[in-house]
Amino acid sequence: MPTLRLFNTLGRQLQDFVPLVPGKVGFYGCGPTVYDYAHLGNMRPYVLHDILVRSLRYLGYEVTHVMNITDVGHLSGDSDLGEDKMLKRAEERGKSVYEIAEFYTAAFFRDTERLGVARPSVVCKATEHVADMIALIKRIEAKGYTYSAGGNLYFDVTKFPSYGELALLKLDELKAGARVEVDPNKRNPADFALWFTKSKFGNQAMVWDSPWGRGYPGWHIECSAMSMRYLGEQFDIHAGGVDHIPIHHTNEIAQSEAATGKKWVNYWVHNEFLNFGKLKMAKSSGEFLTLQSLVDKGYDPLDYRYFLLGAHYRSQLAFSWESLDSARSARRSLLDRVLALAEKGHAAPIASIGPAARARLESFVAAMAEDLATPRALAELWGALRDPELPAPEALALALEMDGILGLGLAGARRAEAAAVDPELAAWIEGLVAERAAAKKAKDFARADAIRAELAAKGVVLADGAGGTAWKLA
């Protein structure tokens, strides 16, 4: 097996992946803030994390994948001036924050499941780990990295010499208040809150007692506390969107390493954004498309997965309906090819494939190992399915093996007739198909074509083959 190489944001270079413990990987992927539906752009990192985990497991690692659910503390502004997103949404809806969280968490997992994303080993909620956060903040405080102001506890970034290393930030170059009002309580604009007590939502359910007063945690602390809880004080990989590099992850590193005095995470993996037209897809501005809206338009969620895999995760990707159509066409063609192969016989045992197929598989694995180069991997998949030299059982074996990492649903490919179709509709179609067969036999091609047209009008596509006429719903 080749060595996995990952582009590490910390250092900005491709590096050989070497785990802390041989054969094992601790991986923390930033999860959702469950105050609204996830949009298509939000889904990109979860597909990436899934691809990363699948690749690691394929390469023989035992992976512990931890994902957080942010259900408290995520402010709409990183100061006491901001509002907690969860509380705000709960007030708007007249629901409790827990009801809001439960609703959108369920929606989130419904979407990721449809995208073929495996459930993480551990899913942890911020509200259930406040004690861990308080314990961690105490350690940070004991080491002298904090100060109190205006009733809140802040992290003093000037006490942490390597602050901003991940994001290549220099403290004196940051333009304070470039786009937002400065929190007057902060000594330095880059300082961030570990614990809030002065809350305009102080009468809400989401407050906890702490050594600094009754209040709630800052947003960044949850990831540090929960990752350490499940993966230890040092672990291998932390992933999230590029937007988190300058603030969220930078602050996580500062507070985590301040607390332990040790290097926290070895490899940082960040996905680029999905853009909609020229703008990023965002809840605040631009387009907001959910996975469900794609399903409503007739796309398979895995079409969207294919679309994502067509670009490298570190490239900005522009969403367009044309591109999504292209992905759907490509994936359908893939499924057709796999079906055609499956109808010729069973897949060969992967261990017994010949040299040509073996070489294809190795190229595929090499592409995945080279910083998860899914576009190249897809090209290898196409190559395997198009190569006239490969015996059908071997081509099928390759496709299924590759799909174990890509997750495009090739193994579950079914002829449309086998899919769930209303029995009455099916009977009607079968009747016309039989009638057309009779017409064809009688050389009544006008009648045969009329039936084809009639069915086509209902979205039924006919395909004449050696074994008779197959049909499917378009």
Place this chain on the structure above:
RNA sequence: GGCGCAGUACCCAAGCGGGAAGGGAGAGGUCUGCAAAACCUUCAUGAGUCGGUUCGACUCCGACCUGCGCCUCCA
């Protein structure tokens, strides 16, 4: 103002200091009563622009142009 990233065919999108992957769309063909699928052929003498380094650059360096992101929140 500072920092980071990108500009490849009709669209999406890779790799690479020395033959420009792959997909979609398009065109022609084989096959088919018709159609679909499949298969074959075709589709960037050129990679934002201009310089430089080099025997050789799309690939390195510089400038410029254009676009995007970050320095609130965001995946």
